[in-house]
Amino acid sequence: MARVSKHQAGAGSNLIFLYGPPASGKSTLGELLADNLALPFVDLDQRIEVETNLTIPEIFAKEGEEGFRRLEKTLLKETLNLGWGVVALGGGALLDPESRSLVEQAGAVICLAPSPEELLERAGTTSTERPLIADSSQENASSEKLIDLLNRRESHYASFAHPVDSISKSPEEVVWEIQIQLGAFHLRGMANSGFRAPAAGGDSARPHPLGYDVRVSNGALGEVGIWLEQLELKGPIALVTDENVAPFYLSRTLEFIQEAGFTVQPVVIPPGEAAKSIDTVSYLWGQFLEMGLERRGTAIALGGGVVGDLAGFAAATYKRGVRWVNLPTTLLAMVDASLGGKTGADLPQGKNLVGAFHAPQLVLTDPETLDTLPQEELRSGIAEVIKAGIIGDATLFERCTQGWQEIESNLGELIRRAMAVKVEVIEADPYEGGVRESLNLGHTIGHAVEVVSNYELRHGEAVAIGTVAEARLSEKIGVAENGLADQIEIVCSQIGLPVEIPEELSADEIIKAIQMDKKLAAGRVRFSLPVKIGEVQTGIEVEDLNLIRL
Numbered sequence: 001m002a003r004v005s006k007h008q009a010g011a012g013s014n015l016i017f018l019y020g021p022p023a024s025g026k027s028t029l030g031e032l033l034a035d036n037l038a039l040p041f042v043d044l045d046q047r048i049e050v051e052t053n054l055t056i057p058e059i060f061a062k063e064g065e066e067g068f069r070r071l072e073k074t075l076l077k078e079t080l081n082l083g084w085g086v087v088a089l090g091g092g093a094l095l096d097p098e099s100r101s102l103v104e105q106a107g108a109v110i111c112l113a114p115s116p117e118e119l120l121e122r123a124g125t126t127s128t129e130r131p132l133i134a135d136s137s138q139e140n141a142s143s144e145k146l147i148d149l150l151n152r153r154e155s156h157y158a159s160f161a162h163p164v165d166s167i168s169k170s171p172e173e174v175v176w177e178i179q180i181q182l183g184a185f186h187l188r189g190m191a192n193s194g195f196r197a198p199a200a201g202g203d204s205a206r207p208h209p210l211g212y213d214v215r216v217s218n219g220a221l222g223e224v225g226i227w228l229e230q231l232e233l234k235g236p237i238a239l240v241t242d243e244n245v246a247p248f249y250l251s252r253t254l255e256f257i258q259e260a261g262f263t264v265q266p267v268v269i270p271p272g273e274a275a276k277s278i279d280t281v282s283y284l285w286g287q288f289l290e291m292g293l294e295r296r297g298t299a300i301a302l303g304g305g306v307v308g309d310l311a312g313f314a315a316a317t318y319k320r321g322v323r324w325v326n327l328p329t330t331l332l333a334m335v336d337a338s339l340g341g342k343t344g345a346d347l348p349q350g351k352n353l354v355g356a357f358h359a360p361q362l363v364l365t366d367p368e369t370l371d372t373l374p375q376e377e378l379r380s381g382i383a384e385v386i387k388a389g390i391i392g393d394a395t396l397f398e399r400c401t402q403g404w405q406e407i408e409s410n411l412g413e414l415i416r417r418a419m420a421v422k423v424e425v426i427e428a429d430p431y432e433g434g435v436r437e438s439l440n441l442g443h444t445i446g447h448a449v450e451v452v453s454n455y456e457l458r459h460g461e462a463v464a465i466g467t468v469a470e471a472r473l474s475e476k477i478g479v480a481e482n483g484l485a486d487q488i489e490i491v492c493s494q495i496g497l498p499v500e501i502p503e504e505l506s507a508d509e510i511i512k513a514i515q516m517d518k519k520l521a522a523g524r525v526r527f528s529l530p531v532k533i534g535e536v537q538t539g540i541e542v543e544d545l546n547l548i549r550l
């Protein structure tokens with residue numbers, strides 16, 4: 001049974017604190033992080049200077065360290081009331097146990113841990129502004145003081161849960177690592193239909209950004225009410241789920257939403273791909289109408305890819321579009337379907353033939369909901385995680401080589417990393433014209449295999465087969481380095497994913513199915529093929545499809 005813990009208002013990741021020794025890069029990284037997440041940025045030292053109209057060294061000279069700390073603590077407490085934000089803390093702000101515990105309750109703390117050498121290099125130019133390390137009387141005093149300070153506080157800094165290593169990385173890379181650790185992303189590529197929330201007044205206002213937030217954390221389901229409030233979403237709310245998910249998560253999700261003061265009605269649909277029809281969409285429209293869902297109201301999807309696609313499409317079309325929130329509960333939906341704003345339904349003639357781009361306001365992912373997902377569904381989802389690793393994250397691929405047990409115990413990180421790869425690709429190409437094609441890796445052959453198997457194979461199983469087959473093809477035409485296909489095959493088969501086109505499926509039919517897809521895609525089969533782990537080449541036309549025969 002999944003554990004979904006309840007959180008106090010303000011918990012979660014909407015306040016992110018950057019901490020670490022002087023000159024560790026808190027302000028630079030904080031500003032970048034805030035920008036990436038479309039959050040306001042607060043530099044606590046700067047705030048103190050503005051508030052007192054004095055520079056920090058002046059405050060130290062006048063009031064001593066004790067006086068400075070008192071001021072710092074008062075202003076720190078004020079920032080805790082901000083609903084949103086990235087806060088850069090002074091290098092000693094959390095030495096005080098009370099401050100530390102307040103901050104840790106209010107949000108996530110990221111502690112930067114650069115090496116002493118890096119620190120000295122960075123501190124060199126600005127040490128006079130850093131009173132605890134500055135000393136004009138001796139040439140080398142400031143570096144000695146910095147080392148001394150670092151030594152004294154070593155165990156303090158090491159005691160924080162999210163240490164981030166910044167050695168030989170660009171600020172952008174460090175910030176991306178931080179985002180992966182936090183499970184916090186913001187997708188801004190797609191202009192949202194729906195409403196722009198009015199900006200709340202006062203200090204805590206978050207300029208309402210275009211795009212949407214993506215968060216991954218254990219227990220996130222318990223925070224859905226807080227998020228609805230913070231995003232200023234409106235009721236009534238239609239909570240759409242399916243018959244398999246409902247017994248596990250429906251009642252508690254309803255409670256979380258009601259506790260935040262919203263009117264909410266459940267809408268339960270049958271499970272599985274068979275339900276992904278216009279009939280079900282029509283049923284959703286009817287239910288929305290019956291409960292009085294207004295143009296300003298909100299739909300929420302709680303379930304796998306099928307629920308997300310359908311509820312999202314119903315939201316895209318109902319009253320010309322209402323806002324919606326996605327709470328994915330399958331691995332496949334978390335790492336793939338929930339990102340990118342695609343919604344839709346199947347027609348009797350084929351899958352996903354009707355749809356719309358309609359981004360949600362929020363994707364809130366709770367890996368604990370995977371505790372109840374059948375093993376086969378979980379395994380199938382791992383195929384998309386492996387795909388993400390091949391496309392853009394060699395570390396992620398490497399994690400997948402460590403066997404099933406390791407994978408299961410490390411799911412949170414795998415999800416965050418796989419999402420990060422997809423987020424990066426989508427941000428570069430929100431409406432699918434260029435690099436986003438790389439996400440098709442394994443899917444040209446995979447999709448054909450899925451069709452020819454009459455959907456007997458799960459999507460992820462077909463993708464595993466497709467990924468291995470496309471890696472072989474890539475080697476044959478000289479795009480991939482030798483041995484890549486074997487490497488991928490071993491990883492997939494180790495965890496029980498199929499890696500060969502089943503004997504009962506004829507190669508002719510698979511080639512025909514690929515050509516069918518080609519007709520739909522304006523006459524060209526363009527493969528996205530792996531070059532090596534972490535790199536994919538898109539738009540490769542393969543003249544002779546017979547090459548996919550083994």
Ligand code: ADP
Pocket residue numbers: 242243244245248271272273303304305306307329330331332333337369370371372373374377
């Ligand atoms: P996918 O997300 O793989 O595209 P579905 O939405 O059809 O596909 O979900 C796969 C199956 O898993 C469905 O039968 C669905 O009801 C069920 N399911 C989804 N999430 C969970 C969960 N967290 N626990 C148990 N069963 C779930």
Ligand code: ZN
Pocket residue numbers: 336384443459463
């Ligand atoms: Zn897929």
